[in-house]
Structure formats: structure tokens, C-alpha cells
Amino acid sequence: MARTDGAAIGGSRVTGRRQANLRTLADHLGLSVTTVSRALKDGPEVRPETIARVKEAAAELGYVPNVGGIHLRTGRTMKVCSILYAPEVGDYGDPGFLAQVESLSAGLEPSRYNLLMLAQTGGQTPLDAVRKVAEQQLADAVVFSRTTPLDERARYCLERDFPFVSFGRTELLTPHAFVDHDDEGAVVDAVARLAADGHRRIALINPAGTLTYLGYRLRGYQRGLAESDLPRDPALSLTADLSVRATREAARRLLSADRSVTAIICANQMSVVGVLEGLIACGIDTVRDGVTVVGFGGMPFRMLSDQRVVYYYQPQRRVGATLAHHTLALLAGEPAEGLTTVLPYERTDDLRRFRDDDSPMGAAV
Amino acid sequence: MARTDGAAIGGSRVTGRRQANLRTLADHLGLSVTTVSRALKDGPEVRPETIARVKEAAAELGYVPNVGGIHLRTGRTMKVCSILYAPEVGDYGDPGFLAQVESLSAGLEPSRYNLLMLAQTGGQTPLDAVRKVAEQQLADAVVFSRTTPLDERARYCLERDFPFVSFGRTELLTPHAFVDHDDEGAVVDAVARLAADGHRRIALINPAGTLTYLGYRLRGYQRGLAESDLPRDPALSLTADLSVRATREAARRLLSADRSVTAIICANQMSVVGVLEGLIACGIDTVRDGVTVVGFGGMPFRMLSDQRVVYYYQPQRRVGATLAHHTLALLAGEPAEGLTTVLPYERTDDLRRFRDDDSPMGAAV
DNA sequence: AGGGCGACCCGTAACGATACAGTCCAGATC
DNA sequence: GATCTGGACTGTATCGTTACGGGTCGCCCT
Numbered sequence: 001m002a003r004t005d006g007a008a009i010g011g012s013r014v015t016g017r018r019q020a021n022l023r024t025l026a027d028h029l030g031l032s033v034t035t036v037s038r039a040l041k042d043g044p045e046v047r048p049e050t051i052a053r054v055k056e057a058a059a060e061l062g063y064v065p066n067v068g069g070i071h072l073r074t075g076r077t078m079k080v081c082s083i084l085y086a087p088e089v090g091d092y093g094d095p096g097f098l099a100q101v102e103s104l105s106a107g108l109e110p111s112r113y114n115l116l117m118l119a120q121t122g123g124q125t126p127l128d129a130v131r132k133v134a135e136q137q138l139a140d141a142v143v144f145s146r147t148t149p150l151d152e153r154a155r156y157c158l159e160r161d162f163p164f165v166s167f168g169r170t171e172l173l174t175p176h177a178f179v180d181h182d183d184e185g186a187v188v189d190a191v192a193r194l195a196a197d198g199h200r201r202i203a204l205i206n207p208a209g210t211l212t213y214l215g216y217r218l219r220g221y222q223r224g225l226a227e228s229d230l231p232r233d234p235a236l237s238l239t240a241d242l243s244v245r246a247t248r249e250a251a252r253r254l255l256s257a258d259r260s261v262t263a264i265i266c267a268n269q270m271s272v273v274g275v276l277e278g279l280i281a282c283g284i285d286t287v288r289d290g291v292t293v294v295g296f297g298g299m300p301f302r303m304l305s306d307q308r309v310v311y312y313y314q315p316q317r318r319v320g321a322t323l324a325h326h327t328l329a330l331l332a333g334e335p336a337e338g339l340t341t342v343l344p345y346e347r348t349d350d351l352r353r354f355r356d357d358d359s360p361m362g363a364a365v
Numbered sequence: 366m367a368r369t370d371g372a373a374i375g376g377s378r379v380t381g382r383r384q385a386n387l388r389t390l391a392d393h394l395g396l397s398v399t400t401v402s403r404a405l406k407d408g409p410e411v412r413p414e415t416i417a418r419v420k421e422a423a424a425e426l427g428y429v430p431n432v433g434g435i436h437l438r439t440g441r442t443m444k445v446c447s448i449l450y451a452p453e454v455g456d457y458g459d460p461g462f463l464a465q466v467e468s469l470s471a472g473l474e475p476s477r478y479n480l481l482m483l484a485q486t487g488g489q490t491p492l493d494a495v496r497k498v499a500e501q502q503l504a505d506a507v508v509f510s511r512t513t514p515l516d517e518r519a520r521y522c523l524e525r526d527f528p529f530v531s532f533g534r535t536e537l538l539t540p541h542a543f544v545d546h547d548d549e550g551a552v553v554d555a556v557a558r559l560a561a562d563g564h565r566r567i568a569l570i571n572p573a574g575t576l577t578y579l580g581y582r583l584r585g586y587q588r589g590l591a592e593s594d595l596p597r598d599p600a601l602s603l604t605a606d607l608s609v610r611a612t613r614e615a616a617r618r619l620l621s622a623d624r625s626v627t628a629i630i631c632a633n634q635m636s637v638v639g640v641l642e643g644l645i646a647c648g649i650d651t652v653r654d655g656v657t658v659v660g661f662g663g664m665p666f667r668m669l670s671d672q673r674v675v676y677y678y679q680p681q682r683r684v685g686a687t688l689a690h691h692t693l694a695l696l697a698g699e700p701a702e703g704l705t706t707v708l709p710y711e712r713t714d715d716l717r718r719f720r721d722d723d724s725p726m727g728a729a730v
Numbered sequence: 731a732g733g734g735c736g737a738c739c740c741g742t743a744a745c746g747a748t749a750c751a752g753t754c755c756a757g758a759t760c
Numbered sequence: 761g762a763t764c765t766g767g768a769c770t771g772t773a774t775c776g777t778t779a780c781g782g783g784t785c786g787c788c789c790t
Contacts (some may be wrong), residue, residue, distance in 0.1 A: 072436075084467055085461075
């Protein structure tokens with residue numbers, strides 16, 4: 001039977017001529033499709049000269065491997081999926097996530113992988129989204145954040161040997177690839193320096209929840225206090241949503257009950273703003289009254305008034321780049337053991353560093 | 366020849382059993398693969414009872430169409446690609462973009478399409494990214510923003526009949542699907558209301574560039590002035606980058622040269638902050654001195670001090686949802702003519718509306 | 731009775747890439 | 761000279777899906 005449907009199907013609507021495929025190349029070179037296929041992936045059974053000849057022709061004819069064909073034959077999709085968690089309130093989620101995605105996508109650029117984004121919608125659990133990727137074979141690897149110590153997504157992937165890289169550690173026994181920030185180290189550092197500066201009553205704000213990094217923050221806090229011979233006071237370990245409002249109220253409650261507190265370690269950009277608002281509401285000026293606010297997170301918001309803020313900065317782009325690296329390494333067959341990265345925070349005493357670089361993001365206190 | 370490679374290939378690593386496919390269903394039902402395929406897409410040649418039977422079995426056996434097979438056979442990838450433009454400075458690009466992506470992805474969820482993200486990296490032009498999508502058949506449709514009147518990406522797609530939806534209008538003669546905000550209408554409204562409140566000297570800040578919306582803003586400004594019988598003064602039409610620094614300086618220059626200005630229409634969240642900073646630097650208090658700042662954009666930053674700000678808000682999620690709708694409609698064969706949406710701005714006189722909903726984003730002036 | 735006509739279903743050939751089993755031939759080995 | 765070896769290639773079947781051209785069968789009409 002003659003081809004009856006080829007003209008309408010599979011042909012590129014983009015270029016006038018059909019997109020070059022292995023057969024095109026093979027015919028053009030007088031080789032078989034098999035040899036061309038092998039040559040393009042540097043198969044050991046093909047002569048070096050032939051390989052060179054094939055690659056040259058491929059470049060010349062603009063050959064691009066057909067992802068559908070590869071998927072069908074090998075099961076590989078040449079996609080990496082990143083899960084997007086919806087902002088809970090308002091239009092903005094984690095604002096640094098965009099930089100992470102951008103650098104992840106850019107990091108995949110030199111490979112033949114592309115980035116798929118899947119939003120965790122409405123009624124879905126975090127596991128649902130990951131399961132969808134695995135079951136529907138949407139991607140060859142998945143990247144997710146907001147890990148918990150016994151993360152069910154990580155367990156799910158480990159059980160079925162589905163490649164993944166998490167942004168955040170877990171406490172699972174099986175090693176897996178991850179990128180994380182050194183929250184414990186940074187909090188230890190913060191406490192130690194505050195203690196060295198004479199602070200005796202140092203508060204820590206954490207949100208409720210079971211995310212792994214919260215444990216690291218708490219451990220860092222306790223270790224820092226112990227190393228500086230400061231007593232632990234449960235009243236100084238606060239739990240509050242990281243919204244401006246909740247952290248403002250938490251700071252206000254803390255300070256109106258106990259004026260001896262001279263330092264507050266916050267958990268993200270928003271809580272810095274909230275705590276500063278809370279301090280102001282209590283009539284406290286950080287500079288005049290010697291109170292230090294310690295912030296953590298991505299690029300901080302602009303601060304107009306010169307309050308005393310020490311900031312531990314997470315370079316978000318490095319996260320994305322490292323996620324990309326680890327993902328590609330996993331997909332290339334490297335064992336997960338070596339693909340574990342704990343990134344240091346960058347400490348700065350002067351938020352004007354961010355202010356004066358024309359941070360497009362900032363608003364001002 | 367017997368199958369020799371099937372076990373290792375194409376089988377799902379996820380479930381123990383192989384993933385159900387059309388053949389599985391066909392065997393299970395005693396039908397042919399063809400009929401099953403047709404039944405699943407409600408082909409008119411299949412009896413309704415058979416369709417029901419097939420769909421039931423498909424659900425029971427957890428059939429998921431293999432995207433690779435579809436891609437290979439039909440050329441369709443079942444993907445929609447959104448182009449991500451890298452933030453120019455710092456970690457944050459357009460912060461509302463995340464909400465847009467999230468709602469776009471969520472809007473595609475009920476369909477069988479998934480969202481591909483492609484970052485425009487390093488040396489790439491805007492066209493490069495779109496061309497990559499089309500040439501490499503990465504997706505069946507593309508979504509991009511930052512349109513210009515003679516947008517080359519739109520022209521490229523129109524020429525090759527590649528489906529796309531732009532966020533932003535163009536002035537191309539061929540109609541195409543887009544979503545945009547009504548900048549002209551909103552600026553007209555702003556000017557009219559300012560004039561009604563007695564403002565005679567109203568300034569407008571636009572960034573440099575050729576993006577389409579800038580023209581609409583300018584037209585709205587001129588139309589608004591004309592309708593209120595106010596004279597045009599070129600000195601009141603400012604050009605400045607939308608960074609805090611640049612808009613601060615622009616406002617300062619304007620006000621120190623000419624104290625008669627009583628209203629400034631800004632172009633985005635950042636410029637509101639910058640202009641307010643500029644006013645403060647000139648010793649101007651908006652409330653006391655009767656100066657009005659008009660802001661435009663996504664969710665605004667929190668403002669601590671009670672400055673007089675009128676804000677035209679773009680609901681970002683609606684953009685994403687509409688983009689999803691138009692894309693799916695295009696892919697379903699609807700003509701682009703009807704897929705053009707101009708969304709109204711939501712005006713508010715009181716930014717506390719945003720402040721008190723616990724905007725996770727805000728920082729405070 | 732038999733021809734015609736729908737309604738409903740099936741068989742086959744692709745789409746592009748790749749795993750695997752051959753094939754072919756020059757050179758080495760006995 | 762026959763046999764073996766290994767390097768460099770080719771042929772074929774296959775992944776899951778769908779377009780297309782047939783089939784089959786019951787029913788109606790003349």
C-alpha cells in the first residue's frame with residue numbers, strides 16, 4: 001500500500017521541506033539508518049571518520065532528533081519536571097522561585113533535556129503531582145521543594161527508582177540527590193556572632209510545620225546557644241506564619257511581654273518586614289535600642305529606614321544551576337550519593353548592598 | 366522474529382505491570398485497536414454502548430495515552446510552551462509572572478496538555494526561543510509576553526501558522542490570539558478622575574522601549590488630557606527605567622524643577638516605591654500636600670506610611686487562566702479572531718486592601 | 731429475491747528511533 | 761587453503777498511535 005497519510009502528518013509545518021530525520025541523513029550519506037543513529041551518539045562500532053562525516057551532515061541538514069520517536073522507542077521523554085507550588089495567598093508565591101526556575105531551565109539548555117512545569121493545583125497533594133509525572137511518564141526526572149524528613153514524594157520516587165532531585169534534605173536512609181541551604185550552620189553562626197556582640201536573649205521565629213529545614217534551624221539555634229553558654233528559654237522560640245501580619249503580631253507579643261530580648265532571628269523576607277513593623281509598634285528602634293533583627297532568605301525587600309538588620313542571603317540562581325547539574329548527572333547514570341549539595345548562606349550586615357544594586361523588587365520600610 | 370527487547374524498553378518502571386495501552390484494552394475487550402482508539406475520542410463510527418464499554422475499561426485498567434506514540438504518529442506533542450524571560454537584575458523578575466505561570470499550568474490541567482517552560486538564556490533573542498520551540502517541535506503552541514507593535518515572534522508564528530497566544534497586543538494586520546490589560550482605558554480613567562479632583566498638572570512615567578502597552582499608555586494619557594481640556598506639556602511625560610532608583614531620580618528631578626505637578630502616573634509596582642521615595646526626598650507628603658501617585662501593576666508592595674496612592678491592579682491569575690483558555694481553544698481549532706481579550710484594571714483608592722489580606726509579598730514604606 | 735445502503739468494526743501501514751541479530755570482508759592464525 | 765576473528769556496517773522488528781481503505785452484516789426497498 002502506498003503512503004496515503006504522510007503528507008498531512010508528522011511533517012514540519014515550520015520549514016517548507018520536511019524536517020530531516022535519520023533516514024534523510026542515511027540516504028544522503030549512503031549509510032544505513034542504524035549506522036547514522038550510532039554515529040550520532042559516538043557508538044564504538046562506527047569508524048571515527050564516519051562519525052565525523054555523519055555529524056557534519058547532521059549539522060548541515062539541520063537534523064534534530066524527534067522526541068516522539070525517542071520516547072516511543074526508549075521510554076525517555078527528554079524532559080525534566082519541576083513542580084510549582086501555588087502561592088497560598090495573593091499573587092506572589094516564593095518570589096525567588098522564578099529565579100530558580102529560570103536558572104534550572106538555563107542549566108538544562110546545553111543538554112537535550114527541556115523543562116516541564118507542573119503546578120500542584122487545587123485539591124492535589126504534593127504526592128499527587130509527583131505521581132502524575134511518574135505514572136504518565138511526563139518526564140524522566142522530577143524536581144521538587146519543601147521537603148519533610150520523611151518526605152512521601154522522595155519515598156515514592158525511591159521505591160520505584162524514579163530519578164529526582166529535591167530542594168531540601170530529607171532524613172530517609174536511602175541516599176538521594178538534593179540541594180539545600182545550610183540553615184543549621186547559618187543559625188549557629190548568627191547566634192554565635194550575636195552572643196559575641198553581647199546579646200544574651202536571642203529569639204527565633206519558625207513557622208509551624210514539619211519541613212526539614214525547620215529542624216535544622218532549631219538545631220542550629222540550640223547548638224549556637226549551647227556553644228555560647230546561653231540558657232535555653234522556650235519563651236524565645238516562637239512559632240508564627242511567615243506572613244507580615246503574623247510575624248508582626250508575634251514580635252509585638254514577645255516584646256511587650258519581655259523587653260530583655262535584643263535579637264530576633266527571622267525565617268524569610270516577609271518576617272523581617274513583619275518583625276520590624278512589630279518593633280516599631282512597640283516603640284523600639286533597632287539602632288537606638290541596640291536590637292538586632294536577623295533575616296534569612298532570597299533577595300530581601302528594600303528597607304528605607306536604616307534599621308539594624310543582618311541578613312543571610314540565599315543565592316537562588318545557584319540553587320537552580322545546582323539542581324540542573326544534579327538532575328543531568330543522575331540522568332547520565334551517576335549515583336545519587338555524590339549529588340548532594342549544601343549551599344552556604346552569604347552573610348551581610350548591610351542591606352544597602354541590595355538596595356543600591358537597583359533591586360527591582362524592593363519596597364521600603 | 367520474536368520480540369527480543371521489549372522487556373527492557375518502553376515498559377513503565379513505575380507500576381509492576383506494563384502500562385495499559387490500546388492493544389491491552391483491545392485484547393481485554395475483544396475489539397480491535399482501531400475501534401478502541403476511535404471509541405476513546407468519541408468517533409462517530411463507534412456505537413455509543415461500545416464507547417461506554419471502552420471508556421469504562423480504560424478507566425479500570427488505568428489507560429493513559431502514550432504521548433510519544435501520539436507525537437510520532439500525529440506530530441502533536443501535547444505541550445504548550447511558555448517563554449520565561451530572565452530577570453535583568455537581581456533574583457526577581459516580574460514577580461507576578463509566577464502567578465501567571467501557575468494559573469496557566471492549572472488552566473491546562475483539565476486538558477491533556479502540559480506546560481513546557483523555556484527560559485530565554487544568555488545570548489538568545491526573544492525570537493530565538495520561539496524559533497526553538499517551533500523548529501524542534503517542542504510544543505504545539507507557544508505563549509510569550511512583552512510584545513511590540515511589529516513583534517517578530519508573532520510575525521514568525523503567523524508566517525508558519527504556528528499557534529500562539531501573546532500576553533500583550535501587537536499592531537500586525539493578521540489577527541491573532543492575545544490577552545492584554547486595558548492600559549489605554551485605565552490611564553484615561555486615571556487622568557479623568559484626577560482632573561475631576563482638580564489636578565491640572567499630571568505627569569506620566571513610561572520606561573523607554575517599544576513595547577506595545579507603552580503606546581496605549583501614552584494614548585490614554587493624551588486622550589484623557591484632551592477630554593478634560595488640559596494642555597499637553599512634554600515636560601510632564603517622563604521616561605525612566607522602572608527601577609526604584611531611576612523612578613526616584615525622575616520624580617526628584619521633576620518636582621525640584623516644577624512644584625506645580627500634583628499627580629504622577631507610574632508604570633509598575635517598583636516605580637510607585639521610587640516615586641514615593643522621590644517625593645519624600647523633596648519634602649513632599651502626598652496627603653498633606655495633596656499630591657496623588659497613581660500606580661499600575663500586579664499586587665503592590667506594602668506601604669507602611671499612609672501615602673495617597675491610587676492603584677490600578679492587574680489580576681495576574683486571570684491572565685494565566687485566559688491564556689490557558691485561548692491556547693486550548695486555538696488548539697481545538699477555533700479561529701484566532703475570537704480569542705482576543707482585553708482585561709480591565711481594578712481600581713482601588715486604598716492600598717490597605719492589599720495590606721490587610723496578609724500579602725506575603727509586601728514590604729513597607 | 732436481490733441489490734443497495736448505512737452502521738459498525740477491522741487490518742495494515744506508517745510516524746522516527748533504536749536494540750538486536752546478522753552480514754560482509756580484510757587480515758590473522760593454524 | 762580453510763577457519764577464525766573482529767571491525768564496520770546493514771536489516772528488521774518494535775515501541776503506541778492513528779489515517780485510510782476495506783470489510784461484514786442486517787435491514788429496507790423495489
